[in-house]
Amino acid sequence: xxxxxxxxxxxxxxxxxxxxxxxxxxxxxxxxxxxxxxxxxxxxxxxxxxxxxxxxxxxxxxxxxxxxxxxxxxxxxxxxxxxxxxxxxxxxxxxxxxxxxxxxxxxxxxxxxxxxxxxxxxxxxxxxxxxxxxxxxxxxxxxxxxxxxxxxxxxxxxxxxxxxxxxxxxxxxxxxxxxxxxxxxxxxxxxxxxxxxxxxxxxxxxxxxxxxxxxxxxxxxxxxxxxxxxxxxxxxxxxxxxxxxxxxxxxxxxxxxxxxxxxxxxxxxxxxxxxxxxxxxxxxxxxxxxxxxxxxxxxxxxxxxxxxxxxxxxxxxxxxxxxxxxxxxxxxxxxxxxxxxxxxxxxxxxxxxxxxxxxxxxxxxxxxxxxxxxxxxxxxxxxxxxxxxxxxxxxxxxxxxxxxxxxxxxxxxxxxxxxxxxxxxxxxxxxxxxxxxxxxxxxxxxxxxxxxxxxxxxxxxxxxxxxxxxxxxxxxxxxxxxxxxxxxxx
Numbered sequence: 001x002x003x004x005x006x007x008x009x010x011x012x013x014x015x016x017x018x019x020x021x022x023x024x025x026x027x028x029x030x031x032x033x034x035x036x037x038x039x040x041x042x043x044x045x046x047x048x049x050x051x052x053x054x055x056x057x058x059x060x061x062x063x064x065x066x067x068x069x070x071x072x073x074x075x076x077x078x079x080x081x082x083x084x085x086x087x088x089x090x091x092x093x094x095x096x097x098x099x100x101x102x103x104x105x106x107x108x109x110x111x112x113x114x115x116x117x118x119x120x121x122x123x124x125x126x127x128x129x130x131x132x133x134x135x136x137x138x139x140x141x142x143x144x145x146x147x148x149x150x151x152x153x154x155x156x157x158x159x160x161x162x163x164x165x166x167x168x169x170x171x172x173x174x175x176x177x178x179x180x181x182x183x184x185x186x187x188x189x190x191x192x193x194x195x196x197x198x199x200x201x202x203x204x205x206x207x208x209x210x211x212x213x214x215x216x217x218x219x220x221x222x223x224x225x226x227x228x229x230x231x232x233x234x235x236x237x238x239x240x241x242x243x244x245x246x247x248x249x250x251x252x253x254x255x256x257x258x259x260x261x262x263x264x265x266x267x268x269x270x271x272x273x274x275x276x277x278x279x280x281x282x283x284x285x286x287x288x289x290x291x292x293x294x295x296x297x298x299x300x301x302x303x304x305x306x307x308x309x310x311x312x313x314x315x316x317x318x319x320x321x322x323x324x325x326x327x328x329x330x331x332x333x334x335x336x337x338x339x340x341x342x343x344x345x346x347x348x349x350x351x352x353x354x355x356x357x358x359x360x361x362x363x364x365x366x367x368x369x370x371x372x373x374x375x376x377x378x379x380x381x382x383x384x385x386x387x388x389x390x391x392x393x394x395x396x397x398x399x400x401x402x403x404x405x406x407x408x409x410x411x412x413x414x415x416x417x418x419x420x421x422x423x424x425x426x427x428x429x430x431x432x433x434x435x436x437x438x439x440x441x442x443x444x445x446x447x448x449x450x451x452x453x454x455x456x457x458x459x460x461x462x463x464x465x466x467x468x469x470x471x472x473x474x475x476x477x478x479x480x481x482x483x484x485x486x487x488x489x490x
Contacts, residue, residue, distance in 0.1 A: 001181045003363050004210050005203065005356035006218045009241045009320075010156050010310040012076035013084075014302035015424040017314040018131055018369055018477075019054060019061030020076070022152025027070025029158070030135040030148050031099050037146070040103050044140040046071065048113050051122050052130035053371035054152065055115040056478045060261060060422025062305060064113055067133075071107075073100040076156065077217065081306055120473070122149050128164060129153055130371045130473065154369025154377065155312045176213065178206035185361055185402055185457040192398050199388075199398050200353035207234045207353075219244070238352045239345070245298070245309050245321035252297025252306075259303045261423040267304075269297035287330040291440065292433035295322035299429040312359045312368045315375070315417075315424050316382035318432035320355060323386040323439055324348060327393050347393040355389030358405045361457070366465035370417035371477040373468020379428075379435040380412030380464065384457075386439035387446070396447055404446035406457040408439055413460075414467055416475035418482030427483060 012021040027048070034040045048067050050058055058064060065088050069079060072087065091097050097107035107113075122132045131152040137145045149161035159167060180195070180202045182188040192202050208230045210216060221227060221236030222243050253273045259265045272293045280286035295318035302308045302317050311320040333343040359368070362381045367373045388405035396404070412435070420426045474480035 001178055001183070001206060001360060001364070002176055003360045004213070004216045005207055005353065006216050006237065006241075007157070008155065008310070008312045008356050008359045008363065009352070010077065010217070011219055011241070011244055012156060012308065012310055012314070013079060013081055014062075014305045014308050014314055014317075016061040016063075017156040017310045017312075017317075018152045018154050018371060019058060019063045020066045020305075021156035021310060021314065022131065022150075022154075022158045023050075023054065023058075023063050023133060024066035024070040024074065024076050024079075025156065026133060026150035026152065026158045027067045027135065028073065028075055029150070030137075030146075031071050031073070033148070034137055034146055035100055039137065039145050040099055042139050042145060043099060043103065043105055043137050045105055045138055046097075046099075046107070046112060047136045047138070049116060049122070049134040049136075050114065051116050051132040051134075052120045053477045054131050054133055055117045055119070056480065057419065057422030058115055060419070060479070061424060064109060067113060068097065068107075072098055077219075084305065122161075128161075129369070130476070131369065152369075154367055154372065155363070156310050156314075157363075176210060178209045180206055183364065185358075185405075185461070188357060188361070189398055189402060198350070198354075198392065199357050199401055200350040200392055203353045203357045204231060204234060235349050238349050241309055241352065242321075242324060242348055244307070245311075245324065248301050248306065248308050248317075249294055249297050249321055249325065252299075252301040253293070255301070255304075259300065259423075259425055260305070261303075261421060261425065263421055263423055263425055265303070265423075265425045265429075267300045269293050269300055272296070287326065288437055288440070290329070291322050291326050291436045294325045295319055295432040295436040296429050298322070299424070299432045303423065303425045303429060312363065312381055312385065313370070313378045315370060315428050316378040316432060316435065318429075319379060319382035319386050319435045319439060320352075320389075322432070322436035323390050324351060326436075326440065327351060327390060331394065351389040351393040354392035354401055355385035358385045358388045358401075358457075362461060362464075365458075366461050367468060373465060374415055374471050374476050375417040375431065376409070376412050376415040376464050377468060378417065379431050380409055380415055382432075383412055383435040383439045383442070384409040386436065387442040390439065390443045391446055394443070394447065396443075399452075400446045400449075402457050403449060403453050404443045406453070406455055406460050407445055408442035409457075409460045409464055410455060411438065411442070413464055414471070416471065416482050417477040418475055418484045419477065419479055420484050420487045422479045422484070426487075
């Protein structure tokens with residue numbers, strides 16, 4: 001196990017984790033490395049080359065804006081979404097970019113930010129990951145001072161070329177020390193059974209062990225949260241993530257208007273929510289409608305470039321919070337002498353810990369990158385995480401958690417990523433609603449089953465990954481086929 005819950009659930013901005021959050025982090029890492037080596041003041045200009053999916057759908061996904069922000073020193077989890085437009089306009093209108101917000105260089109996008117739409121990888125002779133980018137820094141004499149290649153591998157995760165190659169040769173090597181390391185769902189279930197632990201408790205122990213790892217950025221606890229033990233610290237940070245998701249949902253439920261990008265997609269969540277508030281009591285399926293609206297509200301915020309939580313990607317950011325809201329609002333909490341609020345809080349913590357354990361399995365054994373395996377790696381993985389997490393929140397057994405996660409992915413296999421216009425809008429927004437509803441159904445099927453099941457989560461994860469590798473690249477976040485192409489005829 002090399003991945004933390006707080007790396008799967010990252011606070012950032014929309015519209016894309018792989019095309020916005022990842023490139024911003026890569027640009028920031030590059031310019032910070034220049035500063036660390038004392039080169040920053042010597043830089044006369046920087047050239048950024050984008051390849052593959054980043055080049056083909058980067059404009060629609062905000063990659064250009066992300067690169068500019070990262071070079072100026074902005075980070076996805078701290079940048080203020082309300083000032084982004086002004087910062088970008090200042091760079092474009094003046095033709096000047098301030099590296100780390102202090103060293104000015106000339107920057108014209110047509111010359112210094114290049115989209116290589118006919119080249120899939122930085123090195124054509126060496127296929128790697130389809131989200132590749134190269135950063136090059138030159139002095140006033142045109143001498144190349146530094147050059148780095150990065151890959152945005154999904155969910156906002158980035159790897160340098162050297163890190164990417166090392167990972168390919170040592171994919172199963174555990175480098176982080178945790179009490180309960182696991183590489184498969186079978187190992188996870190066996191460890192939990194051996195130590196008589198719920199999956200959530202097992203992952204909590206691992207997260208406590210990772211508290212000393214300062215490379216993991218954990219959100220600050222919500223003000224007033226009691227922190228008496230390391231376990232309390234982890235739980236408080238999880239609740240901070242949930243608080244951010246709730247805030248995002250609330251914004252999405254009240255913000256009207258047209259989403260940016262040129263498709264003229266109208267925000268629908270506020271109107272749908274108002275209808276449910278007035279008519280929902282008459283409809284026995286209203287809770288499922290609310291789940292759809294919650295998911296759409298989050299992804300409309302994401303499409304607008306707002307503050308979201310990557311879960312495990314931005315394109316799939318609505319599924320996990322939608323199921324969280326479903327659990328909090330529509331599931332009866334049995335008190336047993338404990339306050340309903342406390343029961344709900346513990347349930348939502350189990351939900352996130354269990355969902356993270358499932359997400360780690362996909363991240364480390366397959367992919368959460370739409371550009372690598374299609375939307376089955378984004379909404380499909382989020383659906384699987386949410387289904388398993390909900391089973392845990394409802395008091396399900398570890399076997400029921402695994403079964404729910406397996407069912408959810410089994411029925412997302414082969415799902416393509418074909419965003420119209422390279423925008424995270426159609427079909428992405430509605431698809432999050434569909435994924436959230438499917439997660440509830442998967443959980444209910446698993447919780448009602450008592451005689452076991454044929455397929456394992458590990459088998460389905462392996463199938464998803466192989467299916468993604470077999471999928472034609474034009475169906476993997478390139479906007480060269482599927483809805484992205486046929487919408488022209490509609």
